[in-house]
Amino acid sequence: MTMTHAMEVEKALDLKKQIQGLEAPDTDFLFQDTSPPARWEWVYSTQTGEPIRVKRHRLIPTLEKRLPDGSKAFTADKTAAPTYRLGEVKCFLAKGSDDREVVDALNISPGYYCPAEHLANDMAATVHAEKRHPTRWRMFKEHKEKQERERDREERRAELAAIRALAEGPRRGRAAE
Ligand SMILES: [Zn+2]
Numbered sequence: 457m458t459m460t461h462a463m464e465v466e467k468a469l470d471l472k473k474q475i476q477g478l479e480a481p482d483t484d485f486l487f488q489d490t491s492p493p494a495r496w497e498w499v500y501s502t503q504t505g506e507p508i509r510v511k512r513h514r515l516i517p518t519l520e521k522r523l524p525d526g527s528k529a530f531t532a533d534k535t536a537a538p539t540y541r542l543g544e545v546k547c548f549l550a551k552g553s554d555d556r557e558v559v560d561a562l563n564i565s566p567g568y569y570c571p572a573e574h575l576a577n578d579m580a581a582t583v584h585a586e587k588r589h590p591t592r593w594r595m596f597k598e599h600k601e602k603q604e605r606e607r608d609r610e611e612r613r614a615e616l617a618a619i620r621a622l623a624e625g626p627r628r629g630r631a632a633e
Contacts, residue, residue, distance in 0.1 A: 461512075462497040462532030466519050499530040504576060505540035543576035548585055548596060555596065562599055564592045 459467075496509050499518055508530065510518045521529040531537055546553035549570035559565050570589070575581040585593040 460497070460532060462499055462515055462519070465497075465515055466532040469516065469519055497532070498534075499532050500534050500537035500540070502528055502531055502537055505534075505538040507534075507540060542574045543580065545575040545577055545581045547572040547575065547581060547588075549589060549592065558599065559592075559596060562595065564595045565589075 495512055497512055497515050498507055499510055499515070500507055503523070508518075518530050519528070519532065523529050547570040548555040549559060549565050549568065550556070550573050551569040552573075553559075572581075572584055572588075575584055585596075
């Protein structure tokens with residue numbers, strides 16, 4: 457397998473980490489750039505495999521990013537990252553999203569359809585909505601919560617009715633004797 461420039465830099469960084477403590481390495485020496493200038497490099501999220509294009513001068517800080525557990529957040533070696541899958545979750549404002557009918561009924565986004573249709577999962581969709589559409593998301597959420605409270609209340613009412621019927625049942629039975 458041919459090494460990309462990004463992979464070479466990552467290898468050098470791994471080496472640097474290994475010898476850290478022994479001596480302070482001269483990173484300029486480690487990163488002698490012999491490849492032809494290309495301004496962009498590809499790295500891959502070690503969590504999702506998502507390919508991310510970074511400017512060459514951002515390559516080192518990107519590859520040095522660590523996850524909370526201390527492992528690498530990005531790698532230049534695609535084979536070391538999980539296979540990236542395009543998500544299938546749509547933004548609540550996207551055309552054809554499960555929530556769009558409610559959004560239209562509430563009239564909180566007339567004529568605007570969000571193009572985000574490939575979010576990784578429900579959590580990513582929530583983060584996206586909170587960040588990109590904070591006001592509309594709040595209105596949508598409040599409506600949903602209100603609906604849920606009403607549903608809960610109805611369920612409780614039905615439960616109470618069932619309990620009452622149960623309690624009254626034997627009494628009615630005795631009365632009939
Ligand atoms: Zn959106």
